Amino acid sequence: MADRSATVGERILVVGPSWVGDMVMAQSALMTLKMRDPRCRISVVAPPWSRPILERMNAIDEVVPLDVGHGEVAWQTRYRTAVTLKGRFDRAIVLPRSWKAALVPFLARIPHRVGFTGEQRVILLNERRDLDKSVLDQTVKRFVSLALPDDEARRGDFDIPHPRLEIDSDNLINLRLSLGLSSRPAVGMMPGAExxxxxxxxxxxxxxxxxxxxxxxxxxxxxxxxxxxxxGDAICRDVPHSHNLCGKTRLADAVDLLADCHQVVTNDSGLMHVAAAVGSRVHAIYGSSSPAYTPPLTERATIHYLALSCSPCFQRTCPLGHTNCLNQLRPAQVLEAMTSSVTP
Incomplete structure (x- = not known):
């Protein structure tokens, strides 16, 4: 009988996050695992909506859908998923910090389960790491650190590979035709932020x-x-050569359409991270959040951030009622930066 260990490395289950941007940043951890052990097999437990993103990551061997709503316990669903995973993995890495996220690896009896201390996960995890926010000051650093040995992670001086999503050229051609897009150089705009x-x-x-x-x-x-x-309607109404594609495309389509854009202008959102991961030049606009915490992971980014005395507040709505951190950033400033940017 052939030695299985000679062809297959460690079997790793990664519990992925529940937001588009976080899922893109999680690829940095997956890439780190593959670079450390090219023979390892990586499966990712994730919401079904994230499959189009995960399938564009070449570090992943399997997507395990977990169809539960954000914040739901859904014991039966998690248990049924865990049953299908028993005996298949050597290690589990739990990226989210909630106790619910650690349930599937625990119920699947995966022998080594690692994640950050939090939400009373004492039983669910058997390697619990303290989160030093002064060292792991970015979301992506926290994800990557869990893919590393603890002593190396604590130093915080490790490399962070930038996410890179694969492009479906055939799908892009079909989208250009079906959506009536032109041959003009395209600029993407993402006005949303969940x-x-x-x-x-x-x-x-x-x-x-x-x-x-x-x-x-x-x-x-x-x-x-x-x-x-x-x-999208408010932006595009009566503006020629503009297309409101909001709600008309799938997440996988957005990946390809953004890769086709020379530049994008975006709020700090999930699609900002998608744009960075497909190589577009990103003009990222920050208001209540901080580019130090969740920056676009690309060398081709321009950050638009006023750094007012009240910023960042990390609030959903402006506690002072004026939102000057965004209102005082004028379109002419962004246009000037776009004009001076070097396009491919």
């Missing part, structure tokens, strides 16, 4: 910028989910 209005640049500013870009020969593509349809 967290709240304190992270959303004014729609009037997006529209003003769109008009200027179209006048200079660009095509504008506004991307987002069904909740962003009205925002």
């Amino acid at each position: 967290y709240g209005p304190a992270k959303q640049w004014p729609l009037g500013y997006f529209r003003e910028l769109a008009c200027a870009l179209v006048e200079s020969g660009h095509e504008v593509r506004v991307l987002g989910g069904p909740k962003d349809v009205e925002a």
Whole structure:
């Protein structure tokens, strides 16, 4: 009988996060695992919506869908999933810090279960790490640290590979035809931010910028989910060569459409991280959040952040009622940065 260990390395189950941007950043941890042990086999437990993103990551061998709502316990669903995983893994890495996220690896009796201390996970995890926020000051650093030995993770001087999502060229061609897109150089706009209005640049500013870009020969593509349809309409109404694609495309389509954009203008959102991972030049707008904590992971990014005395507050709505951190960032400033950016 052939020696299995000669062909297959450690079998690792990763419990993924529940947000688009976090899922993209999680790829840095998956890439780290593969670079450390190219023979390892990585499976990711994740919400079904994230499959189109995970399938574009070449470090993943298997996606295990866990169909539970955000914050739901859903004991039976988690138990049924755990039963299918018993005996298949050597180690589990739990990226989220909630106790619910650690349930599946515990119920599956995976022998080595690692994650950060929090939410009374004493029994659920058997390697619990303290989170030193002064060392692990970014979300992506925290994810990558869990893929490393604890002593190395504590130093905080490890490399962080940038996420890279694969592109489906055939799908992009079909999208260009079916959506009536032109051959003009495309600029993507993402006006949404799930967290709240304190992270959303004014729609009037997006529209003003769109008009200027179209006048200079660009095509504008506004991307987002069904909740962003009205925002897309507000930006694109009566603006030629602009397309409101919010709610009209799948998540996998957004990956390909953003890869086709020379530049993108985006709030601090999940699609910002997608744009970074497909190589677009990113103009990232920060209001209540901080570019030090969740930066776009690319060398091709321009950060637009006023760093007011009240920033970052990390609130969903401005506690002072003025949202100056966004309102005082004028479209002309962003346009100037885009004009001076080097495009491919």
